[in-house]
Amino acid sequence: MSKKVLIIEDDKFLRDLLGKKLSSLGFDTVLAVDGEEGLEKIKTEKPDIVLLDLILPGINGFEVLEQAKKDPSVNEIPIIILSNLGQSEDIEKGLGLGAKDFLVKAHFTPQEIVKKLQVFLS
Amino acid sequence: MENLNQEIEKKEKELRKIRLAFLNILEDTQDAKDWAVEEKNKTMAVINNFTDGLLVIDHENKIELVSPTIEKLFKEKKENILGKSIFKINLKKIKLKPLVEILKKKKEVYRKEIELGEGILLEMTTAYFDFGKKKGILVVLHDVSKDKIIERMKTEFVSIAAHQLRTPLSAIKWSLRMILDGDVGSINEDQKDLLEKTYTSNERMIGLINDLLNVTRIEEGKFLYKPEKMQMEGIVVNVIQDNEDVIKMKNIGVKFEKSKKLLPPVVIDEEKMSLAIHNLLDNALKYTPEKGKIVISLEEKDNEIIFKIKDTGVGIPEDQKERIFTKFFRGSNVIKMETEGSGLGLYTTKNIIDSHKGKIWFESEENKGTTFYFSIPV
Numbered sequence: 425m426s427k428k429v430l431i432i433e434d435d436k437f438l439r440d441l442l443g444k445k446l447s448s449l450g451f452d453t454v455l456a457v458d459g460e461e462g463l464e465k466i467k468t469e470k471p472d473i474v475l476l477d478l479i480l481p482g483i484n485g486f487e488v489l490e491q492a493k494k495d496p497s498v499n500e501i502p503i504i505i506l507s508n509l510g511q512s513e514d515i516e517k518g519l520g521l522g523a524k525d526f527l528v529k530a531h532f533t534p535q536e537i538v539k540k541l542q543v544f545l546s
Numbered sequence: 547m548e549n550l551n552q553e554i555e556k557k558e559k560e561l562r563k564i565r566l567a568f569l570n571i572l573e574d575t576q577d578a579k580d581w582a583v584e585e586k587n588k589t590m591a592v593i594n595n596f597t598d599g600l601l602v603i604d605h606e607n608k609i610e611l612v613s614p615t616i617e618k619l620f621k622e623k624k625e626n627i628l629g630k631s632i633f634k635i636n637l638k639k640i641k642l643k644p645l646v647e648i649l650k651k652k653k654e655v656y657r658k659e660i661e662l663g664e665g666i667l668l669e670m671t672t673a674y675f676d677f678g679k680k681k682g683i684l685v686v687l688h689d690v691s692k693d694k695i696i697e698r699m700k701t702e703f704v705s706i707a708a709h710q711l712r713t714p715l716s717a718i719k720w721s722l723r724m725i726l727d728g729d730v731g732s733i734n735e736d737q738k739d740l741l742e743k744t745y746t747s748n749e750r751m752i753g754l755i756n757d758l759l760n761v762t763r764i765e766e767g768k769f770l771y772k773p774e775k776m777q778m779e780g781i782v783v784n785v786i787q788d789n790e791d792v793i794k795m796k797n798i799g800v801k802f803e804k805s806k807k808l809l810p811p812v813v814i815d816e817e818k819m820s821l822a823i824h825n826l827l828d829n830a831l832k833y834t835p836e837k838g839k840i841v842i843s844l845e846e847k848d849n850e851i852i853f854k855i856k857d858t859g860v861g862i863p864e865d866q867k868e869r870i871f872t873k874f875f876r877g878s879n880v881i882k883m884e885t886e887g888s889g890l891g892l893y894t895t896k897n898i899i900d901s902h903k904g905k906i907w908f909e910s911e912e913n914k915g916t917t918f919y920f921s922i923p924v
Binding site: 508528 | 704705708709712713715716717719720721723724727729752755759763772817
């Protein structure tokens with residue numbers, strides 16, 4: 425069965441590019457455009473893994489992460505932060521809240537992001 | 547009779563002389579008094595107009611002098627503070643405890659940061675001096691509350707700017723990479739060549755933004771974020787691994803000569819130290835022609851870990867060696883080579899080594915090669 429990846433990303437172009445890449449590699453992709461929808465889909469879709477942006481309209485990525493980790497029905501789902509923030513404070517905060525990894529978008533290609541996903545899915 | 551008159555005249559003369567002398571003394575005293583008053587006025591003018599708060603405390607901890615700025619900082623009138631013991635006064639709006647704690651230690655402090663309540667941040671400096679025959683303390687309070695707000699705003703700005711600049715660059719990077727990888731259909735060699743070059747330019751832009759962010763953070767003085775005790779070896783190995791693509795592409799022999807014995811751990815900020823070593827390796831790779839050699843080594847000497855990176859590159863022109871660590875510096879010989887570079891790498895590296903209380907130096911000969919060294923205390 426193909427693995428389900430939830431991409432929470434407000435930038436349409438980035439979201440579509442990554443969705444396309446993942447679909448072409450046989451992943452089942454679910455997209456969310458903001459924090460509220462992302463949190464909702466974590467709970468309803470129960471993805472195998474989540475790619476989470478931090479700067480989002482409405483509730484931001486940190487809050488999504490915090491709330492997901494508080495909910496026992498979904499707190500086992502690995503969440504990887506994929507953001508263009510990347511100062512030490514942000515990374516520390518993200519990992520402290522329970523993210524599995526912190527990837528700076530500009531430093532990774534879609535292929536490299538997939539590689540990271542596979543590490544946490546296997 | 548004649549004698550008596552002469553005697554009186556003589557005495558009179560003496561008296562006149564004495565009178566004159568007295569008048570002179572009186573005049574001198576008046577001058578001295580005027581001078582003292584003038585000096586006092588000057589001192590008071592300095593104290594009253596000093597932008598920092600000044601507080602003088604005598605040997606019995608009584609407050610002897612309060613400058614107008616102190617009244618503002620303490621939100622209290624002078625009359626309610628003067629003559630009272632600094633250890634006993636209670637202010638309505640300000641917590642004096644952090645200040646009192648420092649005074650109790652009876653040690654001079656210089657620009658020590660203290661917080662006297664919500665959002666009131668001061669830098670405290672004390673000086674012990676002779677106060678007549680007894681000792682007194684001068685306390686200087688410098689208000690940095692506004693500086694802190696500006697600093698926080700700057701950090702936020704940098705963070706937002708980074709995000710805003712990186713997002714479109716990520717989109718360019720991702721789409722170019724997907725086209726180049728054939729994810730959206732095949733492209734011919736010419737197209738591929740052109741897009742590869744575009745991709746490299748975009749990578750340069752991403753790198754430049756990282757450099758600028760790092761420089762901004764250095765200047766904020768909060769560059770050493772997370773110092774931890776660790777081995778340097780692992781960091782060097784990782785940095786070399788991260789650069790493997792370039793090493794292969796340029797066909798440069800990179801050798802890491804590990805120390806024979808286990809090196810003692812050092813207190814370093816891993817991320818920043820990686821960046822410092824990366825910058826040195828990046829320069830060596832950039833400025834060493836294809837098929838060149840780079841040798842990296844680590845050793846312990848006199849309680850210091852010494853990092854050394856030796857290349858067979860183009861070297862640094864003799865007349866530019868002094869400026870090598872300045873911001874935006876680039877060697878005239880490397881500008882001609884049309885290599886990319888922001889001139890921020892060595893500036894950043896030196897700042898990182900400095901903040902680790904280390905030293906950085908180099909030896910270089912044009913067209914032969916360069917060796918950079920840095921040392922970190924164990």
